[in-house]
Amino acid sequence: MNDMTNPGLNGAFGAQGTVHTELGDQGDCLPNSAQPMGVVLEISGAGGLIALDLQRLAECGADVDPSIAQSGLVGSQIRIIAGQTCLLASIRDQKQGRRADEGIIATVDFLGEGTLDPQTGALTSFRRGVTQYPLPGAMVFPAGTRDLRHIYSGDGRAVITIGKVHPTTTIRASLYIDSLLGKHFALLGSTGTGKSTALALILHRICELAPQGHILMIDPHGEYASAFRQTGLILDVSNLQLPYWLMNFEEHCEILLSSQGENRQVDAEILGKCLLAARQKNRLAEALGGRITVDSPVPYLISDLQAILHNEMGKLEKATTTAPYVRLKSRIDELRGDPRFNFLFSGMLVGDTMVDVLSRMFRLPSAGQPIAIIDVSGVPSEVTSTVVALLSRLVFDFSIWAREEDTRPILLVCEEAHRYVPNEKNADGSSVGRILSRIAKEGRKYGVSLGLVTQRPSDLAEGVLSQCGTILSMRLNNERDQAFVRAAMPEGARGFLDSIPALRNRECIICGEGVGIPMRVSFDDLEEAKRPASSDPSFSQLWRQSGDDHQMVMRTVQRWRTQGR
Numbered sequence: 114m115n116d117m118t119n120p121g122l123n124g125a126f127g128a129q130g131t132v133h134t135e136l137g138d139q140g141d142c143l144p145n146s147a148q149p150m151g152v153v154l155e156i157s158g159a160g161g162l163i164a165l166d167l168q169r170l171a172e173c174g175a176d177v178d179p180s181i182a183q184s185g186l187v188g189s190q191i192r193i194i195a196g197q198t199c200l201l202a203s204i205r206d207q208k209q210g211r212r213a214d215e216g217i218i219a220t221v222d223f224l225g226e227g228t229l230d231p232q233t234g235a236l237t238s239f240r241r242g243v244t245q246y247p248l249p250g251a252m253v254f255p256a257g258t259r260d261l262r263h264i265y266s267g268d269g270r271a272v273i274t275i276g277k278v279h280p281t282t283t284i285r286a287s288l289y290i291d292s293l294l295g296k297h298f299a300l301l302g303s304t305g306t307g308k309s310t311a312l313a314l315i316l317h318r319i320c321e322l323a324p325q326g327h328i329l330m331i332d333p334h335g336e337y338a339s340a341f342r343q344t345g346l347i348l349d350v351s352n353l354q355l356p357y358w359l360m361n362f363e364e365h366c367e368i369l370l371s372s373q374g375e376n377r378q379v380d381a382e383i384l385g386k387c388l389l390a391a392r393q394k395n396r397l398a399e400a401l402g403g404r405i406t407v408d409s410p411v412p413y414l415i416s417d418l419q420a421i422l423h424n425e426m427g428k429l430e431k432a433t434t435t436a437p438y439v440r441l442k443s444r445i446d447e448l449r450g451d452p453r454f455n456f457l458f459s460g461m462l463v464g465d466t467m468v469d470v471l472s473r474m475f476r477l478p479s480a481g482q483p484i485a486i487i488d489v490s491g492v493p494s495e496v497t498s499t500v501v502a503l504l505s506r507l508v509f510d511f512s513i514w515a516r517e518e519d520t521r522p523i524l525l526v527c528e529e530a531h532r533y534v535p536n537e538k539n540a541d542g543s544s545v546g547r548i549l550s551r552i553a554k555e556g557r558k559y560g561v562s563l564g565l566v567t568q569r570p571s572d573l574a575e576g577v578l579s580q581c582g583t584i585l586s587m588r589l590n591n592e593r594d595q596a597f598v599r600a601a602m603p604e605g606a607r608g609f610l611d612s613i614p615a616l617r618n619r620e621c622i623i624c625g626e627g628v629g630i631p632m633r634v635s636f637d638d639l640e641e642a643k644r645p646a647s648s649d650p651s652f653s654q655l656w657r658q659s660g661d662d663h664q665m666v667m668r669t670v671q672r673w674r675t676q677g678r
Contacts, residue, residue, distance in 0.1 A: 145176045146260075150185055151216070151253035153193060156246055160202065163191070163253050164210065165217040173255050183280040184255035188612045188633065191221065192236060192254040195247035199236050200226045201256060201264065203631070205608035222607050224630045225264075236260040241630065258284065264629060273318035275311075279620070279633035286623070286634040288315075288583070290322060293627035294524055294562040296582025297553060300621075301570050301598060306587040307619040307636065309647035312566055313340045314639050316484060316526070320344055326483035327476045329508060330526040331501055335490035336645040343642070345484035346473065350455070350491035356462040356470065357415070360503055361408040362388065363544045367499045369444050372437075380437045387425060387441075391418040397465065412465050415458065419445060453493045457500070471511060474504070475523055501533055502545035509552050512559040522560040525552065530565040531572040539572060546574060553580040571597040583627030588616040609633060 150173060151165035170185045183189045187207055193200040202221040210218050227239035236256075262284050272287035300315075302308035317340075320326060328345075330337060338347045360368070362385055370380050389405070391413040392398065398405050405411055419442060426438035448454050471477070474485050492500050508525050515521065527533060533545045534553075540546060552563050553576075563581075570578055571593045578584070578601045586602075589595050599610050602624055609622045609631045616622070616633075624631035 145173050145181050146178070146255050146257040149252040149254055150191070151219075153247055153249050153251040153253060154218070156249060160205070160220060160222040161247075163193075163219050163221055164215060165207075165219055165253070167216055170217065176255075178257050179280045179282060180258040180261055181255045184257075185217075185219075187219075188608055189280070190224070190256040190261065192256050192260065193221075193247050194229075194252050194254065195226075195245050197228060198226050198245040199229050200243060200247060201236065201239065201260075201630070203608035205611065227264075233259070236263055239264045239629070265632065268629070271322065273315070273322050274637075275314055275318060276634045276636040279635055286632060288623070288627045289629075290319065290627075293583050294319075294522070295557060296626045297557065297563045297565075297580055298583040298585065298625075298627060299530075299565045299567075299570070299578055299581040300585045300587075301566075301589060301594075302568060302587025302621070303590045303594075304568050305618070306616070308566065308568065308587055309336055309645045310639055311585070311587065311619065311621065311636050312526070312528075312564075313337065313643060313645050314636055316341070317344070317639070317643055319524075320483050324481060324483055325479050326524070327479065327521055328484040328524045328526065329474060329476075329504070330484060330486050331504060331528060332486050332488045333490060333497070333529045333532070334647075335488045336528075336647045337486050338488055338646075340643050340645045341484055341486050344482060345486050346476070346482050347486050347488065348474070349488035350453075353456045353487070354459070354462060354466075354470070355457055355500070355503065356412070356466060357457050358392075358412045358462075359410050359467065359470070359507065360499075361410075361506065364499050364503055364506075367502075367544060368448070368496055369441060371444055372440060376437070376440075380440060383422075383425070383437050384441060387418060387421045388413075390421050410467060412463060414463060415445065415449060451493075454496075456492070457496075471507065475508070475511065475521075477521060498533060498543045498545045501527070502543065502548050505545065505552060506548045509548060509556065509559070509561055512556075512561045516559065522562060524562040524564060525556075526564040526566065528566045530567040530577075531569045534565070534574045534577050536572055536574050540574070550574055550577055553577045570594050570601075573597075581625070583623065583625035585621050585623045586610075586613055587621045588618070589613050 148169070150169040151163050153161055153163050155162035165185050173181050173184055176182045184191055185204065187204055189204055191202055191204060193202060201224045203224055205220045205222055207217050207219045210216055223243050225239055225241040226243055226245065227236045229235070230237045258281050261278065261281060265278050265284050265287065267287050271290045273290055274285045274287050276286045278284040278286045300308060300312055316328065316330070319328070332338070335349070341347070365384060365388060366381050369384060370377055372380050385407050389407045392405050392407070392409060392411045394417050395411050395413055397411050422438050422442055426435050429435055449458050476483055476485055487504060489497055489500055505525060508523050512523060527549065534549045535541070535546060552561055556563055565577070565581060567573060571591070578597070584598065584602055586598050589598065595613055598613065602610055609624065612633065613622060619636045620633065621636070622631065622633055
């Protein structure tokens with residue numbers, strides 16, 4: 114063992130020469146985990162400054178335990194002894210001491226504390242936070258796999274396992290499912306890092322743990338149908354059957370109004386008056402005692418709305434004031450005649466099917482398929498955000514009005530979240546941003562969990578990411594995105610955050626309520642049948658093939674013209 118009393122280390126370790134004296138002749142027989150590798154120089158509320166012995170770093174680097182081999186390096190964990198307490202800390206950064214005898218100077222962030230088992234010397238009874246701080250001069254020890262296994266093993270709460278904790282080869286990475294879902298989560302990562310496969314893995318694990326769960330996922334690119342065809346319900350424009358009358362007034366305006374400025378305000382007032390009249394014609398209006406508003410999800414006939422518009426227009430004395438009515442009637446005729454909108458405006462969606470629609474989408478009962486994938490890739494782009502707003506609002510409103518019942522929490526997962534909850538710079542005033550922001554702020558009160566997935570976290574609305582109790586960050590290449598994530602993550606995770614640009618594919622940093630302490634995780638491999646259809650095409654392979662090209666173009670044109678039907 115390196116003698117910390119040698120003159121070359123007097124600057125950082127000279128005052129601690131007694132440590133090795135106390136070890137005596139047995140020091141050379143002790144494992145690396147029991148031998149100090151450095152000393153505490155400074156202490157602050159959230160971390161401190163330590164000095165590491167270069168020779169001890171080399172000795173630990175040759176250890177067969179991968180955790181001890183990495184201990185002392187940036188992003189790794191070390192132990193600090195403070196009386197009867199043992200602190201676990203993460204190394205944030207390192208630099209060479211100003212003098213050759215100072216060794217390596219490193220900044221550390223405190224992760225939590227525990228006690229040392231007197232029999233094994235392992236860290237036990239680990240908990241977050243620090244109650245007893247070490248003093249400058251306290252010894253720094255490596256953190257081995259035995260220590261980390263206890264820390265990451267969980268505390269008895271329900272968990273899902275998604276991979277291995279870096280740098281170990283045996284410790285499973287677990288997520289506390291109740292904390293993960295109860296306080297929202299966000300999965301972040303640049304394109305090509307394996308984000309879609311990671312999300313599929315997490316959702317598969319949740320479905321395995323909770324086969325009677327209730328998960329609604331909004332899939333903007335049609336990637337996840339292949340991953341959940343056996344375990345979930347796949348809904349797209351061919352079978353979604355989303356009744357138009359479920360929309361509230363704001364969503365009606367987004368779809369039916371094409372005017373801008375003052376004209377839009379006039380059109381909205383007319384639409385609101387006529388829409389309320391159309392809803393009141395339904396027999397449910399009498400059953401509800403007339404307590405019908407323009408937002409009430411009461412069925413109405415499109416033909417009734419058109420007739421009311423026509424009658425109102427006929428009452429006008431001046432022909433020049435009929436323009437708003439003409440615009441509304443023309444837009445309704447356009448939508449009804451466009452086959453792309455059949456999933457929303459089909460004549461078969463007039464009946465009161467609200468119970469069936471909600472039961473099917475929210476998996477109540479789940480019938481062994483706890484997840485519903487809503488593929489909106491076939492929805493016309495002009496109304497996609499409104500359809501997502503409608504789906505999200507239905508989840509939120511249902512949970513509010515179901516408070517009197519036994520709680521049935523619902524997980525709403527939104528891919529490409531930056532498209533729907535944009536920041537102020539990119540905001541377009543659409544209803545989807547408002548409802549998702551409200552779910553982020555209030556959803557947990559009503560049993561609505563939100564999972565946001567994006568490759569551009571800096572484009573998300575301010576404050577939304579901070580509402581996510583657990584953040585899973587894969588590699589982010591953009592500096593603005595990295596800075597945005599740093600601002601949303603707890604201070605104790607700084608050492609992990611700095612490694613985000615250096616993560617490999619299918620690796621992530623996880624911190625927040627869903628884990629005991631921040632950790633770097635290598636995701637498990639997912640079976641081919643459970644992976645989303647998100648792999649990039651192989652140019653080198655596909656461009657070597659030929660044949661059937663003309664027929665392929667003909668089939669593509671046919672699908673194009675019929676919009677996939």
